[in-house]
Amino acid sequence: MSPPRTDESSDEALTDGTSDREARPGYPERGGIDVFDSLLIRQPIAEGETEAVRGLLADWVDGHRGGDARTLLPVDGVTLVTLFLDDGGFGRTGRAGDDAGRGDALLWYVEVADGGADGWGTPDATVRSASPLFETGLADLLTGEATVHAGDRDGHRYVTHVTNPHRRERYANAVGRPLVAPVAGDELPIPVAIVSLALERGIPSALAARAVDLVNWLKRFDRVQSWARDETDTVEAEAMYTESLLLETIGDRQVVHYYMETEDMDRLYEAFYESDDWEARVSERLFRRVLADPAAFLEPPLETDCEVLIHAVDPGRP
Incomplete structure (x- = not known):
C-alpha cells in the first residue's frame, strides 16, 4: 500500500459527478462484482x-x-x-x-x-x-x-462485494x-445500513459455508470472474450503490455481515420483488430457507x- 497522501487538494466534481481525473491512481476503470x-x-x-x-x-x-x-x-x-x-x-x-x-x-x-x-x-x-x-x-x-x-481472517469467508458501475454519477x-x-x-441523504443476519444452526449453516467455498473456488477461473463482474443489471435496477457480504463462523452457526449503500430503500425492494431475473428469485428462496429470521432482511425497510x-x-x- 502506498503511504498516506500528504496533499490537501481535491479535484472539483463536474455537474455529472465525474472529476477532472477519470480515476484515482490504482483504481479500476469501472465497478462491478468483486472489483473492490x-x-x-x-x-x-x-x-x-x-x-x-x-x-x-x-x-x-x-x-x-x-x-x-x-x-x-x-x-x-x-x-x-x-x-x-x-x-x-x-x-x-x-x-x-x-x-x-x-x-x-x-x-x-x-x-x-x-x-x-x-x-x-x-x-x-x-x-x-x-x-x-x-x-x-x-x-x-x-x-x-x-x-x-x-475475508482473509480466521473464521471469515468472503461472499461478495458489489458496486454499481454508475454509482459515481x-x-x-x-x-x-x-x-x-x-x-x-x-x-x-441516502440509506446506509449494516446488519448481522444469523443463519439457521446445523445443516443450513454448514451448507451455506460449503457453497461459499465452492463459489470462491470457481471465481479463481478468469472466465467465471470476467462473467460475474459484468452481471450488474440487478444492482442498477435497484439503484444499489454498494453491497458487501461477509460470512463469519460464530459458535455453531454462520452469520452474514451485510453492508448496503443505496439510492432509495423503497426502490431497492420494489425492483428486487418485481424482477424476473433468476438470480434474484433464487436468492430470495435461499434466504427464506437459511436465515434464522428471513423477515429482517426480506421485508422492507432494512433496519441498520x-x-x-x-x-x-x-x-x-x-
Missing part, C-alpha cells in the same frame, strides 16, 4: 466516553464539510468509509452469552481498491496512523484491542459534491444494527 474489497474494524470505546466520541466527530465534521473519504482516511485506494456507532450488538447474533455485556464501539466500514495491499494486513494500525481523527484525541477515547472482520446527482455527512443525528455517524466517499471512485 471491504473490511470492518471494531474499536471499543472506553466506558463512559461514547458522547465524547460523538462530540469529537461532530466537531471534526463541522470543520470539514467539503471533505470526502480522502479527507477522513487519506490512504491510496480508499474509496468509501462509513463510521458506525455500535452499541455492542454488531455480530452478537448467535454468540455465546459471555460477551453480551461488551460496551460501545466505533465500527469502521472501509472499501479499498486492493484489500491485499501492504498495510491492510494490519488495518487497525493503518486507520489509526492515517486518519486525522486520531490527531484530535480519538485514540484517548478508545480502549482495548480492535476486532477486524475481513448517481451519487453526485442524488447527494452533491460535499460528501462528508452526517454526524450526531443529522439526516443521511448500528447508527451511522459519518458516511464519506471519494467522488472519483468508479
Whole structure:
C-alpha cells in the first residue's frame, strides 16, 4: 500500500459527478462484482466516553464539510468509509452469552481498491496512523484491542462485494459534491445500513459455508470472474450503490455481515420483488430457507444494527 497522501487538494466534481481525473491512481476503470474489497474494524470505546466520541466527530465534521473519504482516511485506494456507532450488538447474533455485556464501539466500514495491499494486513494500525481523527484525541477515547472482520481472517469467508458501475454519477446527482455527512443525528441523504443476519444452526449453516467455498473456488477461473463482474443489471435496477457480504463462523452457526449503500430503500425492494431475473428469485428462496429470521432482511425497510455517524466517499471512485 502506498503511504498516506500528504496533499490537501481535491479535484472539483463536474455537474455529472465525474472529476477532472477519470480515476484515482490504482483504481479500476469501472465497478462491478468483486472489483473492490471491504473490511470492518471494531474499536471499543472506553466506558463512559461514547458522547465524547460523538462530540469529537461532530466537531471534526463541522470543520470539514467539503471533505470526502480522502479527507477522513487519506490512504491510496480508499474509496468509501462509513463510521458506525455500535452499541455492542454488531455480530452478537448467535454468540455465546459471555460477551453480551461488551460496551460501545466505533465500527469502521472501509472499501479499498486492493484489500491485499501492504498495510491492510494490519488495518487497525493503518486507520489509526492515517486518519486525522486520531490527531484530535480519538485514540484517548478508545480502549482495548480492535476486532477486524475481513475475508482473509480466521473464521471469515468472503461472499461478495458489489458496486454499481454508475454509482459515481448517481451519487453526485442524488447527494452533491460535499460528501462528508452526517454526524450526531443529522439526516443521511441516502440509506446506509449494516446488519448481522444469523443463519439457521446445523445443516443450513454448514451448507451455506460449503457453497461459499465452492463459489470462491470457481471465481479463481478468469472466465467465471470476467462473467460475474459484468452481471450488474440487478444492482442498477435497484439503484444499489454498494453491497458487501461477509460470512463469519460464530459458535455453531454462520452469520452474514451485510453492508448496503443505496439510492432509495423503497426502490431497492420494489425492483428486487418485481424482477424476473433468476438470480434474484433464487436468492430470495435461499434466504427464506437459511436465515434464522428471513423477515429482517426480506421485508422492507432494512433496519441498520448500528447508527451511522459519518458516511464519506471519494467522488472519483468508479
